[in-house]
Amino acid sequence: MEEIKKSLRMPLFGSTFSPKKTPARKAASLSSLHTLDRSTREIELGTEYGPPCMNLGGQMWKFEEGQWITESGGTASNKEVQRLKKRNTQLEEENNLLKVKNEILMDMLTETTVQYHLMEKELEDVKPHRP
Numbered sequence: 001m002e003e004i005k006k007s008l009r010m011p012l013f014g015s016t017f018s019p020k021k022t023p024a025r026k027a028a029s030l031s032s033l034h035t036l037d038r039s040t041r042e043i044e045l046g047t048e049y050g051p052p053c054m055n056l057g058g059q060m061w062k063f064e065e066g067q068w069i070t071e072s073g074g075t076a077s078n079k080e081v082q083r084l085k086k087r088n089t090q091l092e093e094e095n096n097l098l099k100v101k102n103e104i105l106m107d108m109l110t111e112t113t114v115q116y117h118l119m120e121k122e123l124e125d126v127k128p129h130r131p
Contacts, residue, residue: 051063051064059071
């Protein structure tokens with residue numbers, strides 16, 4: 001009976017679980033820049049990063065003091081930006097309207113062409129055939 005009890009005992013619940021400790025990771029950088037001396041790093045990376053720049057429509061813009069400034073020195077005012085956004089929205093709506101009108105005209109042209117071909121066929125059927 002004692003042997004049956006031992007065989008029925010679940011080893012998972014009977015013993016405590018103690019995982020092996022993992023070894024500490026070595027903090028190794030993937031970059032070799034830390035091995036370079038200061039002068040070499042300055043040559044490679046440069047010390048002056050400067051403000052972010054981009055070219056939009058042939059005009060250079062720089063981000064300085066929280067605003068995008070054109071290379072000519074003027075800033076785009078908030079009113080001007082809002083006016084341009086509004087104009088852009090108007091042009092997009094006009095473009096969508098013109099697309100819808102174009103589709104309607106194409107449908108009308110297709111319908112008229114089909115009607116013309118049907119009438120032409122009826123006319124040929126009605127005409128007497130001459131030998």
